[in-house]
Amino acid sequence: MSLSVYEIEEGAKLAPRFDLHEFLPCITMDHASGEILMLGYMSPEALQMTIKTRKATYYSRSRKKIWVKGETSGLTQHVEEIMIDDDQDCILLKVKVDGGASCHVGYRSCFYRKLKPGSGDDLEFTIKEKVFDPVKVYGPGAATH
Amino acid sequence: MSLSVYEIEEGAKLAPRFDLHEFLPCITMDHASGEILMLGYMSPEALQMTIKTRKATYYSRSRKKIWVKGETSGLTQHVEEIMIDDDQDCILLKVKVDGGASCHVGYRSCFYRKLKPGSGDDLEFTIKEKVFDPVKVYGPGAATH
Numbered sequence: 338m339s340l341s342v343y344e345i346e347e348g349a350k351l352a353p354r355f356d357l358h359e360f361l362p363c364i365t366m367d368h369a370s371g372e373i374l375m376l377g378y379m380s381p382e383a384l385q386m387t388i389k390t391r392k393a394t395y396y397s398r399s400r401k402k403i404w405v406k407g408e409t410s411g412l413t414q415h416v417e418e419i420m421i422d423d424d425q426d427c428i429l430l431k432v433k434v435d436g437g438a439s440c441h442v443g444y445r446s447c448f449y450r451k452l453k454p455g456s457g458d459d460l461e462f463t464i465k466e467k468v469f470d471p472v473k474v475y476g477p478g479a480a481t482h
Numbered sequence: 483m484s485l486s487v488y489e490i491e492e493g494a495k496l497a498p499r500f501d502l503h504e505f506l507p508c509i510t511m512d513h514a515s516g517e518i519l520m521l522g523y524m525s526p527e528a529l530q531m532t533i534k535t536r537k538a539t540y541y542s543r544s545r546k547k548i549w550v551k552g553e554t555s556g557l558t559q560h561v562e563e564i565m566i567d568d569d570q571d572c573i574l575l576k577v578k579v580d581g582g583a584s585c586h587v588g589y590r591s592c593f594y595r596k597l598k599p600g601s602g603d604d605l606e607f608t609i610k611e612k613v614f615d616p617v618k619v620y621g622p623g624a625a626t627h
Contacts, residue, residue, distance in 0.1 A: 349607045350604070350606060351597060351605035366518065371516040373574055388597070421593065421595050422593050423585055423586070442492070448567050449568070452563075460495070461495060462495075462496065462566070464494060
């Protein structure tokens with residue numbers, strides 16, 4: 338299927354453009370708070386599963402397999418809205434998260450660090466407070482140190 | 483520089499992990515409204531320029547060059563916050579946009595299409611209203627049809 342730029346940008350048909358590795362980046366937002374929870378990647382199968390099951394399903398590039406978010410942690414993401422960008426190479430999911438947290442490190446969002454003002458070579462972050470203990474949710478394997 | 487998973491995830495130091503092509507995806511959000519405007523990509527140089535100039539600067543993968551957002555359209559993105567995700571392979575920018583619009587197709591956000599409910603093979607979108615005429619902002623070259 339070959340669509341024109343006009344059809345891709347102005348069209349009403351879903352025509353996702355996966356990258357060379359067959360991945361599509363997916364921005365996931367908390368539907369209630371508007372907080373960005375994570376950036377994941379979807380394979381064609383993961384996108385189909387997400388649309389059909391209404392549970393956010395990604396492709397884990399490190400584990401090389403389909404990953405239904407929450408299958409280990411219980412922090413399932415229930416899909417409320419699916420949006421796509423102009424050139425159809427990025428998905429935006431608006432979700433309701435079971436348990437209210439999302440990030441495996443123990444935060445509501447994967448974006449828990451904000452860069453402090455400045456532009457030197459040794460840039461530092463302000464870090465938010467954790468909302469859960471990942472070892473309790475994911476087991477001892479969750480410890481990264 | 484080789485950091486442990488713990489240092490990358492829990493550390494207070496900026497240590498961005500660019501992909502094999504030396505790109506880092508960047509989610510850009512309107513600081514005031516919380517609307518997601520776009521997903522762009524940054525090269526190491528684009529990230530440095532963004533931090534130093536406080537104007538969102540991307541790498542255009544199609545044009546293969548650094549792209550200071552707004553240099554053609556005037557829709558400059560002034561950076562209010564820079565956040566990074568757990569494994570430091572995605573940036574989140576919170577910006578104030580000159581002109582109030584961002585997408586070259588004529589919308590406030592690149593995410594102007596929402597998938598209608600359903601899971602058939604012929605999935606369709608609901609499309610938002612445009613907020614500006616791209617031909618007036620970008621010139622006749624902006625027309626994609």
